Amino acid sequence: MQPILQVDTLYGGYIPGKPVLHDITFSVRPGEMIGLIGLNGAGKSTTIKHILGLLHPQKGNVRINGLTLKDNPLAYRSAYAYVPESPELYEELTIREHLELSAMAYGLTKDVFKARSEALLGEFQMKDKLNSFSNHLSKGMKQKVMIMNAFLIEPSLYIIDEPFLGLDPLAIRSLLDLMVQMKRRGASFLISSHILSTIEKYCDRYIVLHRGHIVAYGDLDEIRLQTQLPGASLDDLFYNLVQGEGGTP
Known part of the structure; x- marks a missing residue:
């Protein structure tokens, strides 16, 4: 193998x-x-x-x-997907936009993106932060966004x-x-x-x-x-x- x-x-x-x-x-x-x-x-x-x-x-x-x-x-x-030790996000993008950017970059269909993103947001208890900008998030929440982006593309x-x-x-x-x-x-x-x-x-x-x-x-x-x-x-x-x-x- x-x-x-x-x-x-x-x-x-x-x-x-x-x-x-x-x-x-x-x-x-x-x-x-x-x-x-x-x-x-x-x-x-x-x-x-x-x-x-x-x-x-x-x-x-x-x-x-x-x-x-x-x-x-x-x-x-x-x-590959990489999750760094220190989260690095775009300050001018919301969590939703970070996820959408990753989906577009890796060619995910709308249906696949919707199913995966909703599951990840629920798993990491981030649905209520979906429209928050990254500079309003704690370090732990930023790390969750990095992890969700990595697992989104599988x-x-x-x-x-x-x-x-x-x-x-x-x-x-x-x-x-x-x-x-x-x-x-x-x-x-x-x-x-x-x-x-x-x-x-x-x-x-x-x-x-x-x-x-x-x-x-x-x-x-x-x-x-x-x-x-x-x-x-x-x-x-x-x-x-x-x-x-x-x-x-």
């Missing part, structure tokens, strides 16, 4: 010839949820920026549905950076339920989060980044085997990898 996302021997960063990512290789299969974890500065955001096409690899390549960004920019970018791949920041408990549960629902339909997820206890319950495999290197990669049992810590939680495994001997690339 061809991976939705394939990252091969990726070296990259912000300054040519001075990579901060070193030999990053992993894949995300259809219907799989991958947790991308690491300390601040480990290279998580840099990895995501290379996947999004905001940074170009100094070596190696990134493919979504078998295509690199150079192969077909439109097909590459339309295959792409092959969801890239979500710190999805739970700013969300109330009901919104967190709604997001997790939606992720599970879309995963069952075959969608893939790459999730960067520091809330290890939550992603341990939902992710199939994990990538542990440290100082720009992958220091562990696999499901929970595989990482337990790598660290020789049978039965350990993801939190304990992570601590061992970045604080113990496993933390030195």
Whole structure:
């Protein structure tokens, strides 16, 4: 089965010839949820920026549905949805207009747009805010708008950076339920989060980044085997990898 996302021997960063990512290789299969974890500065955001096409690899390549960004920019970018850590909205647009803009950009029919948007607005309790401008919203509400726009288009791949920041408990549960629902339909997820206890319950495999290197990669049992810590939680495994001997690339 061809991976939705394939990252091969990726070296990259912000300054040519001075990579901060070193030999990053992993894949995300259809219907799989991958947790991308690491300390601040480990290279998580840099990895995501290379996947999004905001940074170009100094070596190696990134493919979504078998295509690199150079192969077909439109097909590459339309295959994923990205939810950033800090919500970024247009101040002059209402929530309704944000959703309509996404629907037009991705070619949704009116009927599909109506059904999906009404379901999402109800799920995140935002129907009464539909005509509100983004600068009148709290950070948590702005984050809900970003999430609704991502799930509205139902792409092959969801890239979500710190999805739970700013969300109330009901919104967190709604997001997790939606992720599970879309995963069952075959969608893939790459999730960067520091809330290890939550992603341990939902992710199939994990990538542990440290100082720009992958220091562990696999499901929970595989990482337990790598660290020789049978039965350990993801939190304990992570601590061992970045604080113990496993933390030195």
